[in-house]
Amino acid sequence: MGRKSTRENKTIYQKLREENDLTREKAAELLEFISEDRLERIENEKSEPAPEDVIRMAEVYKAPELCNYYCSHECPIGRKYVPPIEMTELPAIILETVASLNAVYPLTNRLIEISRDGQISEDESPDFSNIQENLEKVSLAIEALQLWVEKEVQKADS
Structure with a gap:
């Protein structure tokens, strides 16, 4: 070597x-x-x-x-x-995923109200931006989980 x-x-x-x-x-x-x-x-x-x-x-x-x-x-x-994904351990990834999903859940009714007419009005825009930020957190948490699973599958295959 x-x-x-x-x-x-x-x-x-x-x-x-x-x-x-x-x-x-x-x-x-x-x-x-x-x-x-x-x-x-x-x-x-x-x-x-x-x-x-x-x-x-x-x-x-x-x-x-x-x-x-x-x-x-x-x-x-x-x-x-493409946002950077931080590789952490499974418990941290799961906690982040659950926390981000919990943050989005109460916003679903507001998202339905905003999207009902197919347009985002000026007064709806701040709420819509907040919902979008929370959905991005969910997306990042899921991406981290997918990377973690892929890495573990590769380890198991070797």
Whole structure:
């Protein structure tokens, strides 16, 4: 095996490779179409990974959260439209999901009132914005749960 990096500010790509106890040489072999040199450039931020590189790394490193990281931090479109998902433990994810669902439940009647005529009036707009923010929290909690499940399934399959 190669020597361990002592670099302090490691990129997520390097951290995940090392968490899987892979040298760059072994990782490049498993990644198939990413050379060891290219992997080093990506890890040292001298080259940006292509989306297909990230997808393959996520598969090999058993880290589906890597795709969310790439989309929310590095992809120009994703930075605008894809919120970052924080990977936490299952109990925290479940509590966040339940809390966000509980916050939305009392707002459902107001959402029905607002949407009944198919238009959002000026006086309804603040309530609608509040409902939208709460629905976004539900969406983020569900995305975190889906990533957690995907990660656990990948662990179980290996």
